């Protein structure tokens with residue numbers, strides 16, 4: 001099995017089920033950032049068969065979209081890029097809250113188009129629903145963007161089943177992007193089913209549990225001073241100590257399969273359904289290759305049932 005392109009939900013986009021999340025190339029996770037190096041990673045991803053890339057206007061407060069634009073300016077025909085709006089930031093990166101007002105949707109889209117240097121965004125997500133604006137109004141504005149030729153397909157992120165249905169009634173939703181991995185399985189309680197019923201692709205973000213499930217983060221000290229995860233409840237020392245049970249299980253399976261922990265974590269998500277796509281993030285070429293190796297890890301129905309029976313029921317620490 002390889003990363004053969006597949007139709008994304010109800011769209012005409014053909015994308016590999018393993019895409020690449022670009023967020024860490026601009027912000028949130030520690031380690032060094034080197035633009036030339038990241039562009040090399042993005043180009044190598046295409047060479048390795050990845051054609052779907054995920055960014056957002058808030059990643060690096062615009063920087064991530066600009067980086068993607070630099071990398072793909074001479075190869076837009078080989079990629080599908082998704083970006084997002086809906087979380088406002090100020091000029092210095094300060095967080096200004098959620099916004100789904102129609103006027104803002106239009107404004108944010110113009111800015112993303114400019115940063116990306118394209119006339120049309122392949123897949124445009126509302127990053128989060130705005131509790132003060134009915135989703136019908138926000139998606140109504142997105143529908144107009146489609147009619148104006150500025151957006152090809154519409155996605156939503158972290159919407160509830162009710163919000164997905166309400167949005168889909170205004171304009172067909174192509175993809176729902178939400179966190180899904182061995183330690184984050186809440187979407188199994190209705191959300192995956194709703195997507196299936198409506199023909200909406202499910203795009204799993206943070207499928208490696210923000211790196212934790214790959215086994216590379218034993219404690220909080222392993223994270224750089226400026227790493228966003230240091231303040232995330234799941235990455236407190238207490239939570240990490242408790243959540244190590246996930247890594248132990250994954251390592252055990254990895255040994256049986258002759259694979260790495262990251263490959264097992266990703267293969268498990270792939271095994272949850274042909275209609276599930278994912279966008280693991282990495283800045284490093286060697287990890288990109290390793291992550292694509294998830295395709296080599298296959299599970300029988302019995303093995304999947306056994307993994308499920310051994311998984312801890314609870315994950316320590318909230319997601320945000």
Ligand SMILES: NC(=O)c1ccc[n+]([C@@H]2O[C@H](COP(=O)([O-])OP(=O)(O)OC[C@H]3O[C@@H](n4cnc5c(N)ncnc54)[C@H](OP(=O)(O)O)[C@@H]3O)[C@@H](O)[C@H]2O)c1
Pocket residue numbers: 020021022023024029031054055127157158177178204205206207208209210211212214215216262279280281282283284287288290291
């Ligand atoms: N819609 C939303 O609200 C939302 C929220 C979060 C993320 N996202 C999107 O989803 C994408 C992926 O999520 P994510 O980056 O949060 O989490 P992730 O894909 O679960 O994990 C990424 C982290 O794992 C590390 N990593 C990657 N491959 C590895 C490997 N083989 N071994 C060990 N460590 C590895 C990366 O570090 P290196 O870079 O150093 O390799 C990075 O720190 C993001 O890039 C973003 O586009 C969307």
